[in-house]
Amino acid sequence: MKCTGVVRKLDELGRITLPIELRRNLGVGDKDPLEIFVDEDTILLKKYNPADIFTGEMDDLIEYKGKKISRASILRLAEIAGLNISE
Template sequence: MRSTGIVRKLDELGRITLPIELRRNLDVNDRDPLEIFVDEDTIIMKKYNPADIFTGQMEDLVEYKGKKISKSSILELARLAGLNISE
């Protein structure tokens, strides 16, 4: 990790403002979802990119009950279930 030298305070609702330079460099726009990770005492924010819940694949996704699944995972699950499905 590298330091940006930027320090921000939380407001009374626990919010922070990301500087415009960071948003431009990381291509983060208004209303973009950010994923939050915690590693011991470190908070990490990353622009959220939906991925297949099984493989992490980010192409050819289908949403089912709020989860993203790639078409290749769906076909593999069908094969495991003994279904013969052609593409």
């Protein structure tokens, strides 16, 4: 992990502001979703990239009821269900 030397205080609602230089370098824009991870005493923010809920793949995704599923997973599930689907 690389130290940026940036220190920020939480406001009364527990919010912090990410410096514009950091957002630009990481390609984070206004209203972009961020994932929050915790590892012992470390909080890690990562730009959220949707992925297939079964495999973690990030290509060729379809959204169904708020979940992302790749076409490959859909075809595999159809195969498991005994459905014969041609592409």
